Amino acid sequence: xxxxxxxxxxxxxxxxxxxxxxxxxxxxxxxxxxxxxxxxxxxxxxxxxxxxxxxxxxxxxxxxxxxxxxxxxxxxxxxxxxxxxxxxxxxxxxxxxxxxxxxxxxxxxxxxxxxxxxxxxxxxxxxxxxxxxxxxxxxxxxxxxxxxxxxxxxxxxxxxxxxxxxxxxxxxxxxxxxxxxxxxxxxxxxxxxxxxxxxxxxxxxxxxxxxxxxxxxxxxxxxxxxxxxxxxxxxxxxxxxxxxxxxx
Amino acid sequence: xxxxxxxxxxxxxxxxxxxxxxxxxxxxxxxxxxxxxxxxxxxxxxxxxxxxxxxxxxxxxxxxxxxxxxxxxxxxxxxxxxxxxxxxxxxxxxxxxxxxxxxxxxxxxxxxxxxxxxxxxxxxxxxxxxxxxxxxxxxxxxxxxxxxxxxxxxxxxxxxxxxxxxxxxxxxxxxxxxxxxxxxxxxxxxxxxxxxxxxxxxxxxxxxxxxxxxxxxxxxxxxxxxxxxxxxxxxxxxxxxxxxxxxxxxxxxxxxxxxxxxxxxxxxxxxxxxxxxxxxxxxxxxxxxxx
Amino acid sequence: xxxxxxxxxxxxxxxxxxxxxxxxxxxxxxxxxxxxxxxxxxxxxxxxxxxxxxxxxxxxxxxxxxxxxxxxxxxxxxxxxxxxxxxxxxxxxxxxxxxxxxxxxxxxxxxxxxxxxxxxxxxxxxxxxxxxxxxxxxxxxxxxxxxxxxxxxxxxxxxxxxxxxxxxxxxxxxxxxxxxxxxxxxxxxxxxxxxxxxxxxxxxxxxxxxxxxxxxxxxxxxxxxxxxxxxxxxxxxxxxxxxxxxxxxxxxxxxxxxxxxxxxxxxxxxxxxxxxxxxxxxxxxxxxxxxxxxxxxxxxxxxxxxxxxxxxxxxxx
Numbered sequence: 001x002x003x004x005x006x007x008x009x010x011x012x013x014x015x016x017x018x019x020x021x022x023x024x025x026x027x028x029x030x031x032x033x034x035x036x037x038x039x040x041x042x043x044x045x046x047x048x049x050x051x052x053x054x055x056x057x058x059x060x061x062x063x064x065x066x067x068x069x070x071x072x073x074x075x076x077x078x079x080x081x082x083x084x085x086x087x088x089x090x091x092x093x094x095x096x097x098x099x100x101x102x103x104x105x106x107x108x109x110x111x112x113x114x115x116x117x118x119x120x121x122x123x124x125x126x127x128x129x130x131x132x133x134x135x136x137x138x139x140x141x142x143x144x145x146x147x148x149x150x151x152x153x154x155x156x157x158x159x160x161x162x163x164x165x166x167x168x169x170x171x172x173x174x175x176x177x178x179x180x181x182x183x184x185x186x187x188x189x190x191x192x193x194x195x196x197x198x199x200x201x202x203x204x205x206x207x208x209x210x211x212x213x214x215x216x217x218x219x220x221x222x223x224x225x226x227x228x229x230x231x232x233x234x235x236x237x238x239x240x241x242x243x244x245x246x247x248x
Numbered sequence: 249x250x251x252x253x254x255x256x257x258x259x260x261x262x263x264x265x266x267x268x269x270x271x272x273x274x275x276x277x278x279x280x281x282x283x284x285x286x287x288x289x290x291x292x293x294x295x296x297x298x299x300x301x302x303x304x305x306x307x308x309x310x311x312x313x314x315x316x317x318x319x320x321x322x323x324x325x326x327x328x329x330x331x332x333x334x335x336x337x338x339x340x341x342x343x344x345x346x347x348x349x350x351x352x353x354x355x356x357x358x359x360x361x362x363x364x365x366x367x368x369x370x371x372x373x374x375x376x377x378x379x380x381x382x383x384x385x386x387x388x389x390x391x392x393x394x395x396x397x398x399x400x401x402x403x404x405x406x407x408x409x410x411x412x413x414x415x416x417x418x419x420x421x422x423x424x425x426x427x428x429x430x431x432x433x434x435x436x437x438x439x440x441x442x443x444x445x446x447x448x449x450x451x452x453x454x455x456x457x458x459x460x461x462x463x464x465x466x467x468x469x470x471x472x473x474x475x476x477x478x479x480x481x482x483x484x485x486x487x488x489x490x491x492x493x494x495x496x497x498x499x500x501x502x503x504x505x506x507x508x509x510x511x512x513x514x515x516x517x518x519x520x521x522x523x524x525x526x527x528x529x530x531x532x533x534x535x536x537x538x539x
Numbered sequence: 540x541x542x543x544x545x546x547x548x549x550x551x552x553x554x555x556x557x558x559x560x561x562x563x564x565x566x567x568x569x570x571x572x573x574x575x576x577x578x579x580x581x582x583x584x585x586x587x588x589x590x591x592x593x594x595x596x597x598x599x600x601x602x603x604x605x606x607x608x609x610x611x612x613x614x615x616x617x618x619x620x621x622x623x624x625x626x627x628x629x630x631x632x633x634x635x636x637x638x639x640x641x642x643x644x645x646x647x648x649x650x651x652x653x654x655x656x657x658x659x660x661x662x663x664x665x666x667x668x669x670x671x672x673x674x675x676x677x678x679x680x681x682x683x684x685x686x687x688x689x690x691x692x693x694x695x696x697x698x699x700x701x702x703x704x705x706x707x708x709x710x711x712x713x714x715x716x717x718x719x720x721x722x723x724x725x726x727x728x729x730x731x732x733x734x735x736x737x738x739x740x741x742x743x744x745x746x747x748x749x750x751x752x753x754x755x756x757x758x759x760x761x762x763x764x765x766x767x768x769x770x771x772x773x774x775x776x777x778x779x780x781x782x783x784x785x786x787x788x789x790x791x792x793x794x795x796x797x798x799x800x801x802x803x804x805x806x807x808x809x810x811x812x813x814x815x816x817x818x819x820x821x822x823x824x825x826x827x828x829x830x831x832x833x834x835x836x837x838x839x840x841x842x843x844x845x846x847x848x849x850x851x852x853x854x855x856x
Contacts, residue, residue: 113718343792
């Protein structure tokens, strides 16, 4: 069941076409990976899907509805969540507060100034569930800035989960991670498939081939192939352009 | 309003706008390239004007030479100031820059006060530029104002040439749209900054020197011109010299004709203009930074 | 840390409450001035320290509050606090709403510049037009009263009115700080983009903070007008905007105590530097001393006075 679709998405910056005529579909229960060399336009694509930048042409459809003119906050509240390649947690807040604040976006009651935010009966449980899902419950009271890099990447995902999204746009969640941390993250990604439509932008090829249900390959802003991992692995064009000859 | 009066006001508007352009272009370059918001920029204008007052007796009959000397002195001053003070501000947050440069204004004001006092002064128009030209049958227009406009145009053309036709200009344009990239390319950024800063100071001081014979030389002149400068930069877009030119002229016209038609409320005219532009284009009309 | 945040202000408030008992008239006036400026500084702390919006035009709301107080007062009778105070705050808030709506879509240095420009616009309205009394300002013939209980013409009443206002503002902002709204503002300060990605309509939050800060500045303006019984356009000048910004940085950004500390330090510093008895001939050029002091201060103590103990501790170790 397709949840999020990109239809001929294009983004131009002056004379440069960063993303040209890209279409793809995200379905619930599926991890759709997008791979490509640096500068292929992957991050720009994610930015357009999440609403952070406007598209020059094309459409973004959520559940069949055209959300192209929607602002990022509106899309986020409609269920499109994203993580960033560079960690964007709030270092001076506690781990729990990071998630609780993210959860607050969907449960705004800004006029009530009497209650402590940290005691909010709606957002705290949501945050706790998000932390549990990524395995960070034991660090709940630590300052987020004191976490290891891998744990911060996990928190990044927890913050996204705290907004209770239906679509997860994950921008290089494995960035900078060691082998053990990567294993944990991959297990998490597989667990996240359930109930969510996941877009995974990644450089780590082994990881991508292990967890992806579909792979789209981008080169210079355009899509050169979009298929199952097995067929992508055998695709001659992809091998030349990206994987390099001799990849098993 | 008859045509001659209209023409006079137009000439006034252009002259005021061009003078603002000298100031604003320095400010927008300094901000666009070094990322420093400099509240003391108005003080350089004030220093230029007072410099004209102080130097005038020594350069009687050699007005252009005095301007040249003034430009050189202020460029040196700017170069040293960048090295001694401003270079420390680049890494700091906007807030600290605001405070440090605000404190610098206080320092400049007091040093000026100690050096030449707080009186209001006049600078006489050089003999060969005094007098008026006739406009139509009844009106005349001061020669000096025409000279001021001409001088600004010459400087604007020189700036255009430097920015668009020289290597230095190429680095300036690159720096204005992407500061980090320029650093990453290994260009001797410190030297570039110093030159740009010196240029900005010289432009502001020159504007002050040219303005001195027209308006009086008084203590608060730096502050009032600074804010108008900010309005110009906001309207024109940061880092864009063309934008500064367009915005300066726009402000010149709104302010001049505002005074004619709305007397009392003319002071707020340019801010209303800014408000309108902000609603329409929050980044300024011709911002060097694209989305 | 929590204890210091509540005990110190509480102790200070109690100490102040006993003020009129042991302070001389001159000292009382000085303390009232500090308390009024503290309210002003706290209102800016909400904007800068809590939300991360650096405004260089905050004096506009302060001045509008003050002017409205005087303009709305009857000529030969005392005005009522119950009318003048809300009116002053509402007028300041209204201008803040307009300015905020226009400026909050701009970023970084643009925002600093446009807030300055809009304050200057307000300054011109009071300086050049018939609305204000021109550059000389206007006088308040009789200070406001509140029924039979409060007469701001009385020095003691004025003192306690200022104290109550300060305590109320401080307490209110402390509540805001720990509330959901306050946490959202903090998130916006640290990373607005992240907040938007989570679903927050950040513009609305920033506008609310801006307007609220304007209203509180209007409160300070009301108190200033009532205390001085006079207003002049310089209350809206960029000098004033710069001074209040300096106060919160001097005291320490990000702390409510810092705003009060900074207001006190700035007022006392200015008073001392222009006092011949203390600095001799340099008093005539106090701006120079002040300017140099600020530069040295910001360079050495970026965390403000609040960071001083930590700084000293580090120097010692």
